[in-house]
Amino acid sequence: MHKVIFDTDPGVDDAMALLFLHRHPAIELVGITTVFGNASIETTTRNALFLKGAWNIAAPVAKGIGETLDAGRPHVGWPTGIHGDDGLGNIDVPAQIDLPLDPRPAHRFIIDTVRANPGQVTLVAVGRMTNLARALRDDPEIATLVKAVVIMGGAFDVPGNITPAAEANIHGDPEAADVVMTAPWPVTVIGLDVTTKTVMSRAMLSDIAERGGAPARLLSDISQFYIDFYEHHVDDGMIVHDSCACAYVVAPELFQTRSGAIRVLCGGIADGQTVQKPDARLFPPNAWDGFPSQQACIGIDSEAVLKLIGDTL
């Protein structure tokens, strides 16, 4: 059984990933921590509580701090054209959800949960890396106590989706992402190299909505706005970025990875770019030396991953 803390900015594809984690029999969801990104921290936290209530999820929700790791980064705005004004495809989420939040800030929740379950917790982070970086800054030792870190973010051998260089989750807080990639814990990065190849068709989502009961019907309603946005980019379907990271936790054999230290460029025109050093030491000394080797995903069996997601949902 995989104990998972889901660090998320719901977010339409985040919602699908959450339902996947909730429904997969080999996953025990032990917490949901929220981060800003697809919408403000107030909205993503409200959305996490909404989904927790709608889907009867037992795991607590802990709210993140609504700003980047290093204060002073200019605010990049919310992608309302992709996720809707409410972050969940404009389905009219109630303004207030009558469910309690965990009293701790997200990064403290992460620290406490990892310390209470040494060697057992997998962190699945599908928004900005802000909460994970804050947790590391406050308690660096957790790096040795976490089982694994799986990230949706970055773009290695393909262009970004916010700038030609950067993917959104990394671009939104590059300093935090660099802290996370360079820490001595095992990180696997599921980036645009593989997620953009993994497109769930409208027909597949309809089938899931028919077979998966009320939770799947809600997911389908939430996803329509996002699918309409992606119509200009992919053929009648949605890129399931965040669900790919969740699928990796239970089926890593469906992914192909590459080893090497990963750094994140902070500043300049390539702000937020993820760059991996090949394990061979080509040009030492350089800024990648001395950091742990992490895994960047460069291949995926998209058909099998989509089937896994569909069967689970």
Ligand code: BDR
């Ligand atoms: C990532 O950005 C967000 O819009 C999605 O939820 C996903 O986590 C893709 O770049």
Ligand code: CA
């Ligand atoms: Ca996300």
